[in-house]
Amino acid sequence: xxxxxxxxxLYSFRRCxxxxxxxxxxxxxxxxxxxxxxxxxxxxxxxxxxxPKATVPVLVLPDGTVIDESLEIxxxxxxxxxxxxxxxxxxGNRDRxxxxxxxxxxxxxxxxxxxxxxxxxxxEHAETHRTAAGRFVTNLEERLSANTYLFGPDAALAxxxxxxxxxxxxxxxxAWFAAQAWPGVQAWLASITGSSAxxxxxxxxxxxxxxxxxxxxxxx
Numbered sequence: 001x002x003x004x005x006x007x008x009x010l011y012s013f014r015r016c017x018x019x020x021x022x023x024x025x026x027x028x029x030x031x032x033x034x035x036x037x038x039x040x041x042x043x044x045x046x047x048x049x050x051x052p053k054a055t056v057p058v059l060v061l062p063d064g065t066v067i068d069e070s071l072e073i074x075x076x077x078x079x080x081x082x083x084x085x086x087x088x089x090x091x092g093n094r095d096r097x098x099x100x101x102x103x104x105x106x107x108x109x110x111x112x113x114x115x116x117x118x119x120x121x122x123x124e125h126a127e128t129h130r131t132a133a134g135r136f137v138t139n140l141e142e143r144l145s146a147n148t149y150l151f152g153p154d155a156a157l158a159x160x161x162x163x164x165x166x167x168x169x170x171x172x173x174x175a176w177f178a179a180q181a182w183p184g185v186q187a188w189l190a191s192i193t194g195s196s197a198x199x200x201x202x203x204x205x206x207x208x209x210x211x212x213x214x215x216x217x218x219x220x
Contacts, residue, residue, distance in 0.1 A: 008033045010073075010217065011047045011058040013040055014204060017164035018070035022057040023201040024160040025074035027218045029081045033059070035217035036208035044208065071101060074161060086160070090152030097151060097158035104162045108136040112165060116172045133169055137185055140166070144184030148191070155192065163192040 010026070010033040012019040026033060038047060043054050051058045051068040059067040059076070067073050078086050087094050111133035118126040140162070143150050150158045166189055170177040178186065192198055203219040206212070 006062045007214075007216070008062060009036060009050075009060040010034070011036050011038050011050070011056050011060075011208075012205075012217075013038050013056045014202065016056050017168055018055075019057040020164040020201055021161045022059070022070045022073040022077075023217065024164075024197060025077045025086075025157075027197045027200055028084060028086055028160065029077040030083065031077045031080060033217050034214045035205055036215070037205040039207050042207075044210070046210065071098070071105075071161060074157060078157065084154065084156075086156045089149075089154065089156040089158075091147065092151035092156075092158075094157070097156060097161075100150065100158050101161045103136065103139075104165055108133055108169075109165060111136075112169050116168060130172075134180070137166065137169065137180075137182055140188070141182045141185050144188050149188065155195075159188070159192060160197075163189060167193055 038056055048054045050060050050066050057070050059073045111129040114121045114124045114129040115126050149155045200218050205215050
């Protein structure tokens with residue numbers, strides 16, 4: 001979906017899983033934005049002015065409305081246009097998907113950070129957190145034992161909201177992850193990260209400057 005006149009502006013950071021899922025939802029919903037790639041150690045004043053939190057992603061709509069939570073950006077985009085039924089999967093509904101995403105964003109993310117970045121958490125035991133994070137992945141595996149995706153045969157909101165975080169978990173120790181009894185999760189993750197939508201979502205953009213030529217997203 002395109003907009004007449006000014007496009008919404010998305011402040012993003014390519015490797016941030018929250019920004020990844022926002023970009024994926026924009027692609028699925030066919031929503032075009034001006035993308036402003038942020039260097040996290042040099043956050044631009046325009047980002048801070050839009051959202052005092054100054055965390056990505058932040059979406060600024062043409063009317064000045066600011067959406068600075070990744071899941072809310074996803075819900076907004078898919079609420080505008082949902083050609084693949086991402087908000088209405090066969091084996092669930094929006095509320096059930098949001099509940100699962102909430103578990104990802106709280107319990108799983110807590111343990112993921114302490115496993116992936118042990119240097120940031122002195123005194124913590126990375127393997128303990130890997131085991132705890134693995135319980136969430138086992139939950140996903142149980143869901144995927146009957147379906148290709150988390151709520152049915154097609155990718156939906158929950159899939160694209162959670163996959164970037166499971167991707168981080170897998171990437172922390174690829175050999176260990178591949179050796180686990182999670183064939184459903186491994187196939188699911190490979191399907192999402194190997195998709196054309198994910199490839200487009202991970203397109204590299206130069207760091208944004210106020211005097212730069214606007215960069216449109218998604219890329220052609």
